[in-house]
Amino acid sequence: MVDHLTRVSMKLVEPDPLFAELGAKGSPTPEGVLLAGDRLRDRTARVAAMMVALRARGFTFRLESTRVVAESTTVGAREVKHHLASLGFRGDEFQVRLEYVRQWGVL
Amino acid sequence: MTSATQVAPPWHRREDTWAIFIALTLVVLVTAAFLTGSARFATSTALTIPVWSSDLAKVGAALRKSPLAAVSLFGVFLAVFTVAAAVMRWDTVKYAAGFAVLFVFSFVVTVLGSNQHLKDWQLETPLLALIVGMLIGNVTALPAWFQSALRTEFYVKTGIVLMGATLPFTIILQAGPLAILQATIVAVVTFTSIYLAATRLFGLDPRFASCLGAGGSICGVSAAIAIGGACRAEKEHVSVAISLVIVWAVAMIFILPVWARHLGMAAGPTGAWIGTSEFADAAGYAAAAAVGDERAIKTFTLMKIVGRDMFVGIWALLVAFLSVTVWERKGAPQGERVGAGEIWRRFPKFIVGFFVASILVTVVVTHLGAPGAGAFTKEAIGPIKTLRGWAFTWAFLSIGFTTRFRELARFGWKPLAAFAVGVILNVPLGYWLSNHLFAGYWLALG
Numbered sequence: 001m002v003d004h005l006t007r008v009s010m011k012l013v014e015p016d017p018l019f020a021e022l023g024a025k026g027s028p029t030p031e032g033v034l035l036a037g038d039r040l041r042d043r044t045a046r047v048a049a050m051m052v053a054l055r056a057r058g059f060t061f062r063l064e065s066t067r068v069v070a071e072s073t074t075v076g077a078r079e080v081k082h083h084l085a086s087l088g089f090r091g092d093e094f095q096v097r098l099e100y101v102r103q104w105g106v107l
Numbered sequence: 108m109t110s111a112t113q114v115a116p117p118w119h120r121r122e123d124t125w126a127i128f129i130a131l132t133l134v135v136l137v138t139a140a141f142l143t144g145s146a147r148f149a150t151s152t153a154l155t156i157p158v159w160s161s162d163l164a165k166v167g168a169a170l171r172k173s174p175l176a177a178v179s180l181f182g183v184f185l186a187v188f189t190v191a192a193a194v195m196r197w198d199t200v201k202y203a204a205g206f207a208v209l210f211v212f213s214f215v216v217t218v219l220g221s222n223q224h225l226k227d228w229q230l231e232t233p234l235l236a237l238i239v240g241m242l243i244g245n246v247t248a249l250p251a252w253f254q255s256a257l258r259t260e261f262y263v264k265t266g267i268v269l270m271g272a273t274l275p276f277t278i279i280l281q282a283g284p285l286a287i288l289q290a291t292i293v294a295v296v297t298f299t300s301i302y303l304a305a306t307r308l309f310g311l312d313p314r315f316a317s318c319l320g321a322g323g324s325i326c327g328v329s330a331a332i333a334i335g336g337a338c339r340a341e342k343e344h345v346s347v348a349i350s351l352v353i354v355w356a357v358a359m360i361f362i363l364p365v366w367a368r369h370l371g372m373a374a375g376p377t378g379a380w381i382g383t384s385e386f387a388d389a390a391g392y393a394a395a396a397a398v399g400d401e402r403a404i405k406t407f408t409l410m411k412i413v414g415r416d417m418f419v420g421i422w423a424l425l426v427a428f429l430s431v432t433v434w435e436r437k438g439a440p441q442g443e444r445v446g447a448g449e450i451w452r453r454f455p456k457f458i459v460g461f462f463v464a465s466i467l468v469t470v471v472v473t474h475l476g477a478p479g480a481g482a483f484t485k486e487a488i489g490p491i492k493t494l495r496g497w498a499f500t501w502a503f504l505s506i507g508f509t510t511r512f513r514e515l516a517r518f519g520w521k522p523l524a525a526f527a528v529g530v531i532l533n534v535p536l537g538y539w540l541s542n543h544l545f546a547g548y549w550l551a552l553g
Contacts, residue, residue: 001346001514002332077339098339100332102260102349 006077007097008054008070008084010047013040046093053087054080116195122261125191127460130268132187133494134464137487138471146486152179153490154497156221166218180497181210191261198255205256212239213500226399229364232496233393233503237360240507249508257505263389264457266498270408271464272491275472278552279465282409285548286382289540290414293383293533297324298422301529308528309521313434314340317426318348319522323529326416326455327352327387333453337423338430347518351526354515356390363534364397375549376541378403382410383537389502396499401492406549417458420450 022032047068051061057080059070072080077098084094118124137149154176159165170177185206192202216239219225220232230238243249249257298320305316314335321334328349335345363384367377378395381403385391388411395407427449468488472480541549 001349002335002342004336004342076341078341081339096339098336100336100342100345102328102332 002100002102004073004076005099005101006072006075006080007099008050008059008080009064009095009097010050010068010070010093011066012044012047012068013066014043046089049087050084050089050094053084057083120195121456122195122258123264123456123460125195126261126264126457127268127463129187129191130265130272130498131460131464131467133269134272134467134491137490138468141483141487142471149487149490151176152183153493154180155493156217158221158223158226160223163218166221177214181207184210184497188261198252201252201255203256205253208253209256209501209504212236212504213497216504217497217500229368229397229399231396231399232500233396234360236500236503237357237393237507240504241510241512242507244508244510245512254509257508259389259502259505259509262498262502262505263392264460266392266495266502267388267412268457268460268464269491269495269498270404270412271461272468273488273495274405274408274465276462276465276469278405279409279413279462282406282548282552283413285545286379286409286414287418289379289383289545290410291418292540293537294324294415294418294422296536297529297533300532301525304528305522305525309525311521311525312340312344314338314430315344315347315522316525317429318344319351319526320529321419321422321426322348322352323355323386323526323533325419325422326411327356327390329416329455330419330422333419333423334426337427337449337453338434347522350515350518351522352386353510355526355530356386357510359385360390360393360397363394367398370538370542372542373550374398374400374402375406375552376546378406378408379410379545379549380537380541382407382414383541384534385411388412388416389499389506392499393503402552406552409552412458412461416455419455420453423453424449 019036022028022036051059051068051070054070054072055061057072057075059072059075059080061068061070063069077096081096085091140146140148151173154173155169157165157169185203188206189199189203193199213236216236217232220230220235225231225235301320301323302313302316305311305319306313311319317338318331318335318340322328322331324330325334331345331348331352334340335348359381363381364377367380372380377398381391381394381398385394385407391407391411392404395403398404424447472483475483
């Protein structure tokens, strides 16, 4: 009666903390930029690790601005959420959205 | 399996976009034809069947008077729907063939629905279309090419945008706040009663209860789907909620108009009651049309589209927030974000077309002044109402053809009972508000 699409949105960049850190001491410093780079690397590594876990479940990926969006029409939203949590990913590292669409013909 | 791209098409391949575009184009063309003195263009395309009693001579005479009207109506809609089908990547050949057959059915049903004896029994065209579709759809196997033309939502949305052109924006502004108030009272009471009955009495999952509550209180199938997504309900939960909505909605199409007539209700309050207590747009239109008075359709539209449908996004946001913070017991720092963007994401976009159509026509009527407005109502709004009627007839045939009672019967007694609790409260409350507390208001609108 309905089809579903599960979307997992993973931000590659969390701009506010990074840039707040950069300018925290008045003006940006080379050390601050390197630190921001490290954080960015850590963040992208986490996203890549989530992608590996999701790819194993059959998710496909696309880039949307500064986010990687994983999509599946077979895996449920709660299932993927529990799966990512069981692998140690925090709830604020990803956002799960579920869309139902009626199959055509339904009132 | 449905691919992701099929589930979430881009804006230019969505039914809402095409329903808005087609309906607004028709409104603009009909208006332009009137303003340029070519109103005959519109009246010759908007095929009307006269009311007849015992012999079809009157119908035959009307068809002979405008021999190209049926062909013109069919040609215009076949062309625009097929273009839309091509962009939306439906199989256009199958769609066009299926629509041709659907049109023939709609013609026959409209002729039958114009019979005075059937009208006396409140069997107007929408109800007949539904009955004919259900009878044929449930006893025969329909070919796939025909089924590809049974696009209920597409026709309903087109009809609703056309409906906007028949409802002056001044009336929407005037009656909108009351419609929203009445709809909110009933929606909150119904949602809460179904939710509490489902969770406290029958021990159902809160997400399941939300789908049932939304289906029974906000806007039927669309709400069950939106809320199901927002709170991440199971697919089975959404399917059961949809089944219950359809079963009750179809029952209400027959019950509410007959009941209103039995109670001696006036058309305005009857439309408001139907708008409050019917679950689905199409079903509500059928029930309102069965009253046989345009005033019932007007007040139904105000109540259902303006009072209820618009707010599905806000309900979805509330339920998504509840889902994350209460049902999953997570605080904001650990939990996921629920953005206000949810409201627009869930907003039924065809309602934008409904308002645009209403504003457009209101501006034209205001510009024309009193004498011109009368002619415009007759020569432009009249044909738009007729086209709206055809769009809904295709929708009701599609609903009938695709409603499989065997498939709908797959739900347990607990969700059925929880839903019934909501109906038991919703229907009398809607009656009391429409026919007593706010009766003067709905009567004045007529």
